[in-house]
Amino acid sequence: MENKYINIHQDLLDRCLDDDKKAQFEIYRLYYKSMYNSSLRIVGVPEEAEDIMQESFLTAFRRLKTYNGEVSFGAWLKKIVINRSLDILRKRKVLFEELHAELPVVNEPEPEVELITVEDIKSAINSLSDGYRTILSLILLEGYDHEEVSEILGIKNVTSRTQFSRARQRLKEILTDNRNRANKGEKLWMN
Numbered sequence: 001m002e003n004k005y006i007n008i009h010q011d012l013l014d015r016c017l018d019d020d021k022k023a024q025f026e027i028y029r030l031y032y033k034s035m036y037n038s039s040l041r042i043v044g045v046p047e048e049a050e051d052i053m054q055e056s057f058l059t060a061f062r063r064l065k066t067y068n069g070e071v072s073f074g075a076w077l078k079k080i081v082i083n084r085s086l087d088i089l090r091k092r093k094v095l096f097e098e099l100h101a102e103l104p105v106v107n108e109p110e111p112e113v114e115l116i117t118v119e120d121i122k123s124a125i126n127s128l129s130d131g132y133r134t135i136l137s138l139i140l141l142e143g144y145d146h147e148e149v150s151e152i153l154g155i156k157n158v159t160s161r162t163q164f165s166r167a168r169q170r171l172k173e174i175l176t177d178n179r180n181r182a183n184k185g186e187k188l189w190m191n
Contacts, residue, residue, distance in 0.1 A: 005069050013073060017064055028057055031074060035081045041137035042085035044126055052088060056081045082142065086152065089130050116175060124174040132167035139164055 007013060009030065015023030032053060039056075040049035060067075060077050067076055125133055138144045138152065139160075146160040153160070 005072050007069070007073050009073065013064065013067075016061060024057075024061055027073075031077055032057070034074070035077060038078055038137075038142060039081050039085045041125070041141050042082065042134050043088050044130065044133055048088055049085070052081060052084045056084050059084075078142070082138070082152065086134070089134060092130060116179070120175060120178065121171075124171055124178065127174055128167060128170060131163060132170055135160065135163045136167045136171065 009027065012023045012027050012030075016027060035056060036049055036053045039052040040046060043049055043052065056077065059080055067073065125136060128136065134153070135149065138149050139146070144152065146157050146164070149155075149160045149164075150157045155163075
């Protein structure tokens with residue numbers, strides 16, 4: 001079967017198929033940061049993300065013959081990383097609520113716009129529960145839609161939407177609480 005996707009690093013991938021360690025290291029060097037960050041956004045623990053990333057590369061190199069080129073190698077590798085990250089969460093027994101009710105729409109006046117730093121947002125996301133952090137990461141940061149998230153996590157589409165809505169609401173609450181505490185001169189509890 002001919003590849004549908006042309007990889008810019010196909011020469012390295014071909015060498016990896018021949019178990020060329022230098023080519024494997026080069027592929028690792030090209031992708032490790034983004035794969036680590038993808039895992040970290042899901043599991044929230046740097047050491048676990050590092051282990052997941054390492055294991056994912058080993059799996060990818062062992063299964064490289066099954067890569068059929070329908071997507072980029074990076075997308076194929078990221079799916080391995082995300083699946084391993086989700087396996088870790090399942091081992092932690094993360095429960096996604098099976099709620100079918102949509103959250104009520106609350107019409108509140110918009111607060112004054114204040115600057116929130118990237119670090120504020122990262123810290124707030126890291127303080128979310130595993131389930132909320134996973135949903136936000138998959139949708140906002142990894143670019144999956146609710147249909148894909150429901151398939152990846154084995155939940156209903158409406159559950160993905162509900163969890164995402166609640167995660168966004170909780171994130172807003174955390175950011176607002178932290179901003180209010182900072183305005184009062186309190187020391188923030190987040191890292």
